[in-house]
Amino acid sequence: MSTRVGIGTNSRRDQRLDWWRNGLQLNLRIRPAGFAVALVYAFACWGARQISLDQFYLPAGVRVAALLLCPARLWPYLILGEYAYFAQMRYPMIDKYGLAWVVIASACMMPAVALVVRLHRRMMTAQTEVWLLSVAATAALVATVLKLGLSHLLWPTPPSLPILSSAARFALGDYIGILTLAPLALLWTKRGARYDWQAWRGLPTVIALSFLLVLAIVTRLAAADGDVTKTSLQLMMALPVVALTCMHGWRGAAVGVPLLNLIISATTPSTGLPGSFDAPTFATQQIIALAGTALLALGAQISHYFHQYARRDQDGKRALTLSRTAHIASEMDLRERALGLRKIADGLDVSIQETVELLRRHGHHEPAERLLRASAAHSRQFREQTSMVYPTALEQVGLYLALQVSGAREAWDATDRVSRPRLGGDPCRLSVGLQLATYRTLTDAVSILLKNEYGQIQVRARCGQVQQHRGILVTVGLLDVNRTLSPATMALVTERLAARALAYGGTVTCHRNRIRMLLVDAPAPAARQSVQTPLVLRENAL
Incomplete structure (x- = not known):
């Protein structure tokens, strides 16, 4: 083993000496x-x-x-x-x-x-x-x-x-x-980076640049009035540069600070010879150098945190989009199952009807009537349960009517604890996905209160539009205003309802005796905004 090590060491030593024996080759282009x-x-x-x-x-x-x-x-x-x-x-x-x-x-x-x-x-x-x-x-x-x-x-x-x-x-x-x-x-060098230069055409930017130019002209004209006036005007020129930095981050500072330095240099007296020096302006330039350094550092941090916020905002929007897609995919799967159950129910109804007709032809009228009544009751219950799997009526008549004819309403009436819902606005202006999310959130909220609280329950909902956003505000609460939801109920509400509401840019909050849910749809197209009446979604308006 030692011999091999020695050979390896000698070979490496020979390689190191090759450049000395053979020389170096330089490629000059x-x-x-x-x-x-x-x-x-x-x-x-x-x-x-x-x-x-x-x-x-x-x-x-x-x-x-x-x-x-x-x-x-x-x-x-x-x-x-x-x-x-x-x-x-x-x-x-x-x-x-x-x-x-x-x-x-x-x-x-x-x-x-x-x-x-x-x-x-x-x-x-x-x-x-x-x-x-x-x-x-x-x-x-x-x-x-x-x-x-x-x-x-x-x-x-x-x-x-x-x-x-x-x-x-x-x-x-x-x-x-x-x-x-x-x-x-x-x-x-960073011209290829994503940046909207159209923002520089905005009125605030134009005002800041114009103000900087006006101050430069005034400083040039006021040079004969004394060093104090000139210094004050030169320091005031930093204000529009600060504004540019706050509006555009490091790019604003990268444009504003050079302009500021050039303007101050242009207003500085010079002998016209190399090495010219102006002592009064030197003190101002020291302050401007510190200000320019601070503005570039501030602009860099503004841009950094803005990019972080934009990235997080984009990631958040992507997560919301994926969550909505997942919810819609789940609803479509339930829709297929509900349609399959409907087909089974239709087949059973046809079979029972044929059986009833057969019994009647053979003179068994009483058994036929009993079978018909029993099958009708079971068919109705079966369809109510099917509608709770997926409210197919929502696609044709909207959220509010679907709540009235679905199995959820029958289940509420059976408890004698849910009063007649108070509904306002036109839910058909909302997307089907938002209506489905509202239907699920509302029924789950009522179910939570029925299982964990006692007393009468009131359901209220109102659709509307604020600027380009459409949404619906739903409150499910106890009629007894002196009651307060238990901490266990509030925790359960957050666990079960918050995810679906957040997927639609909304919120779920508990306040004293009620659950408040706000779900927001995607921005409305510009063509439809003009024909819709904005409606502020306020809880006190319900």
Whole structure:
């Protein structure tokens, strides 16, 4: 056994040394589209640099947005494009800052930020978009450390500005730049997700966007009135962004926060030179950066919980649909059995009638009459019991008449405890499935009270419609208002009746001396809503 282990160890060692003996084979694939991406990226960075400030550095946002939009196989071309952008910008600076800084600082920024995005890849599959804030903060810090660290290490003369103030200016500028463009890139990458963009045409959304535009114009015009007025107007622009976030979740924040940052940048005084800085606006931008972070986080959570609620609501509707289907399938099975019993009863009636006729022809009139009377009574009882299996009359005459002619009514009358039902509305407007569910729920409720309570019982029902929903309200209670249903009866009601009511979007509740059941049908078609009179289903109206 030891010899085999030694051989296996040597073979693995030889495999590890193969690369040293035979060399490494690299497959380099040149993609023409990659060079186009590099060129577009370089021009985008150049254009963003022209309108950037130290406290609003858009190339940082272009960098992260490009990494989010492009697949990993195109990242080397992004590195190439950024190096080309830095080369044309920093080549004239070689004499002032040195060749080492121009080469090293231009080559390490994009790979470092790409590594940050790569490390967040697992977080990108999460159900919320909060990871974008982590990418933005980490990328801004890494970029700031590289900028300041390389400048202090490689410049012939280190920067004269204090390192902390420079770090705050660069970090905030990169962070705001990322929050301006990265959310839009993320929004584009998720364009295939299910979302109703028609909601943005709604009046509240239009008002919020219009209010943001008006505030931007007023802020631009009021720039000469003083820094206090301008700052107040800039802070007020966060209000419509809050409204967009509350209405549309993270998508509202992904649109509103970039608009807010762009508008504030457009209203910020600038020297027109790279590195321009406005101290009064810097304090406002710090607040706006915190507000934008909070809004993106809030929007992500709103969208997350909304999706959870929508999923649970969809699952609940699917469960209700399956429950209704199961109840209808069960009723159809009972219907087939009832029809089979009806056929048997019809056959027995024909046979007995033939027997009666035969007895009469042979002069046995008295036995024939007795047999006829007995068969009629038993046939009636048999049909009453059959109707309790499935009320076939309900399909022709509706719920209320089916209750009057079914065996359930005969059974109630036999107890002398159930008073005449008080019924209102037209049950024929309801679906057959809802009428069947009401029939079963009502008869079960009466049966529970007959077996577990004493005293007279009153049945009341009323059909109606509220907006696009049709339904029926049924109460089964004791006539004695001073009586209260026992806890055992209430528990039995919940166990036996709640499932069928919930399947039809209704409720079953017990209140003092009565059981209250509400069953709701599917939404009515628009064509029929105009011809139906809405009827509020209130218990006191019964």
